[in-house]
Amino acid sequence: MNNTDQQLENLKKENGKLLELAVLNSTVLDQLSALIKRILACEKIGDILEISITYIQNLSRDSSCLLLLEENGKITVSNRSPGLTGFDINNLLAGSSLLSRLLAEKKETVTVVSEEDAENLLGSGLKINRIICFPLAIPYTIKYFGSLLIFNMPAENIEIYLYFIRIIAQIIITAINNHRVTESLAQSLKSLQEYQSRLLQEEKMATIGQLAAGIAHEINNPIAFIKSNLISLEKYSKMFISLIKEYENVVTYARKTLEGGNPLLFLERLKIIENLRKEDDIDWLFEDIKPLLNDSIEGTVRIKEIVENLKNFSHVDTGKISMVNLNQNIQSTLRIIYNELKYKADLKEEYGELPLLACHAQQLSQVFLNVFTNAIQSIESKGEISIKTRCTGTDINIIISDTGCGIPHDIQSRIFEPFFTTKPVGKGTGLGLHICYTIIKEHKGTISVQSEPGKGSAFTVVLPLDNGLSAG
Structure with a gap:
C-alpha cells in the first residue's frame, strides 16, 4: 500500500470516528x-x-x-x-x-x-x-x-x-x-415567626400591665357588693333561724294544748312570733332576699367574664384559625378595658351584620385592644370613642374613632413603623401599632389612619373575607 492509499485509509478511519462522535454527541x-x-x-x-x-x-x-x-x-x-x-x-x-x-x-x-x-x-x-x-x-x-x-x-x-x-x-x-x-x-422564616410571636406576647403582657389597676377595680366592684350582700344574707339567716325556732316552739305548744295543756302558753308563743316578724320586718326581708341573690349571681358572672376575657386575651397564641364574629370579638375586648374607658370617654357602638371570618381571633383582639388603648390615652379629660362595623360583601370594615388629641401630620406616615412612639420613656414600646399592622397584613387586610391634630383620629381596618385562611 502506497502513501496515498495509507492516507485515504487514515481519513476513512478519522471520518468514521468523527461520525461516531457526532452520533454520540447527538x-x-x-x-x-x-x-x-x-x-x-x-x-x-x-x-x-x-x-x-x-x-x-x-x-x-x-x-x-x-x-x-x-x-x-x-x-x-x-x-x-x-x-x-x-x-x-x-x-x-x-x-x-x-x-x-x-x-x-x-x-x-x-x-x-x-x-x-x-x-x-x-x-x-x-x-x-x-x-x-x-x-x-x-x-x-x-x-x-x-x-x-x-x-x-x-x-x-x-x-x-x-x-x-x-x-x-x-x-x-x-x-x-x-x-x-x-x-x-425556611429556618430564618421560622425564627422570625417565633420572634414575632414573642413580641406579640410581650406586647400583650405590657398592655395587661398598663390595664392591671383598671381590671382590678372592675373585679373589686362586684366583689364589694357581693361581700355586702353576703353580710346582709348572713344577718337575715340569723333572723330566719330565730323565727324558725319560735315556729318550732309554737308547734310544740300547739301539740301540748291539743293534749290538754295550757292554751295561754300557745298564745304567748304566737305573740312572740308576731313581735319577731314586726321587729325584723320579715316581709321586707322576703322581698330583699331575691334581689340580693340576683345581684350576687350577676356579680359572679361579671367577674367570670372579666377573668375569661383576660385569660383568652393573654393566652399564648397557638396559631389556630377559627371562624369568628368580629362584633363579639370587639365587645369581648371592650370588657377588658371598660374600667379605663368609662372614665375617659362615652362609647358609641354601631355594629353592622357581619359574616363569620376565618382568622386568628387572639391576634385580632390584640389589634383592637391596642387601638382602643391608644384612643383612651389620647383623650385628656372627657371625650368620645365610637366603633362602627359593616360588611361590603367582599370585606369587613371596622372604624374606631376618638375625639382625642390627634396625630401630627408629619409623623402620621411613621406610626406603623417598629419602635416608633411619641410617648414618654417607659410609657410605650413603640411596637403596638407595628404589631397591629403586621397582624392585619397577615390577614391580607389593611389598617390606615386619618387624623386631625386637636380633633381626633380614626383607624380603619379592612379585612377581606377571602383571605386564604381556613379554620381547622
Whole structure:
C-alpha cells in the first residue's frame, strides 16, 4: 500500500470516528435535554441527585458513581451506584489514602490508579483503574458541598464524557445550593415567626400591665357588693333561724294544748312570733332576699367574664384559625378595658351584620385592644370613642374613632413603623401599632389612619373575607 492509499485509509478511519462522535454527541445531548426536563420537574433534592447519578451511570455501563456531601466538616455518602456497597466512608478517608488526597485537593482531576492502589480501593471488591473527581463548589466562593467521584470511566471519548459530566455537576451544585438556601430561608422564616410571636406576647403582657389597676377595680366592684350582700344574707339567716325556732316552739305548744295543756302558753308563743316578724320586718326581708341573690349571681358572672376575657386575651397564641364574629370579638375586648374607658370617654357602638371570618381571633383582639388603648390615652379629660362595623360583601370594615388629641401630620406616615412612639420613656414600646399592622397584613387586610391634630383620629381596618385562611 502506497502513501496515498495509507492516507485515504487514515481519513476513512478519522471520518468514521468523527461520525461516531457526532452520533454520540447527538445521543448524549438528547439524554441531557431529557435529564434537565426531569430535574426541573423535581421538588425534592434527593430525587434530583438520584436522577443525576443514574444518568452518569448510563453514560458508560462500565463506570460507577459516588456522590459525597460535606456539611459542617462531616462527609457523608449521599448517592452511589448499585455496585458500590459495603464500605465505611470514614475508614476510607482516614490517613493518607489516595481517595482522601483527591478529595482534599478540591479540584477536577482524572487519576489513573496504580496497581498498588487498584485492588479494593473502596473495600468493596471492585478493582479501580481510573478515578474522575469533580468538586461540587460554586466558583469564586468558599461554598463547597462535596465531590462527585466516577470510577473506571473508559478512556475512549473521555473528553466528551467529561464535558457532559461537568454540566451535570453544575446541575447538582445548583440543586444542592438551592436546597440549602431554601432550608436556610425556611429556618430564618421560622425564627422570625417565633420572634414575632414573642413580641406579640410581650406586647400583650405590657398592655395587661398598663390595664392591671383598671381590671382590678372592675373585679373589686362586684366583689364589694357581693361581700355586702353576703353580710346582709348572713344577718337575715340569723333572723330566719330565730323565727324558725319560735315556729318550732309554737308547734310544740300547739301539740301540748291539743293534749290538754295550757292554751295561754300557745298564745304567748304566737305573740312572740308576731313581735319577731314586726321587729325584723320579715316581709321586707322576703322581698330583699331575691334581689340580693340576683345581684350576687350577676356579680359572679361579671367577674367570670372579666377573668375569661383576660385569660383568652393573654393566652399564648397557638396559631389556630377559627371562624369568628368580629362584633363579639370587639365587645369581648371592650370588657377588658371598660374600667379605663368609662372614665375617659362615652362609647358609641354601631355594629353592622357581619359574616363569620376565618382568622386568628387572639391576634385580632390584640389589634383592637391596642387601638382602643391608644384612643383612651389620647383623650385628656372627657371625650368620645365610637366603633362602627359593616360588611361590603367582599370585606369587613371596622372604624374606631376618638375625639382625642390627634396625630401630627408629619409623623402620621411613621406610626406603623417598629419602635416608633411619641410617648414618654417607659410609657410605650413603640411596637403596638407595628404589631397591629403586621397582624392585619397577615390577614391580607389593611389598617390606615386619618387624623386631625386637636380633633381626633380614626383607624380603619379592612379585612377581606377571602383571605386564604381556613379554620381547622
